[in-house]
Amino acid sequence: MTADSYADNLKSAVRYALLTTRATAVCPFHPDVTIRVGDAAAETHACIRARNIIKSDGSRWKHESLMEEMACQLADAADGECPQCARWREFHR
Numbered sequence: 001m002t003a004d005s006y007a008d009n010l011k012s013a014v015r016y017a018l019l020t021t022r023a024t025a026v027c028p029f030h031p032d033v034t035i036r037v038g039d040a041a042a043e044t045h046a047c048i049r050a051r052n053i054i055k056s057d058g059s060r061w062k063h064e065s066l067m068e069e070m071a072c073q074l075a076d077a078a079d080g081e082c083p084q085c086a087r088w089r090e091f092h093r
Contacts, residue, residue: 017050036077
């Protein structure tokens with residue numbers, strides 16, 4: 001799927017930008033868990049990439065909407081590791 005195919009959906013564009021800049025990652029064992037890597041430079045790059053994606057088809061989302069969605073997805077992501085994997089690891093010690 002190309003970056004242009006995400007341009008009409010702000011949530012998808014932000015998710016794509018975060019994943020492709022490696023600001024977030026998906027747990028290989030729990031595909032429904034997104035992990036925040038904690039790399040500020042990657043997060044900044046993701047903001048720029050998301051902005052460029054949503055501008056690529058001529059539609060313009062408000063900057064505030066883009067920043068709100070970016071903040072929401074980063075806040076929803078687990079910090080540093082998958083909590084399900086961490087619980088499993090603690091249980092098996």
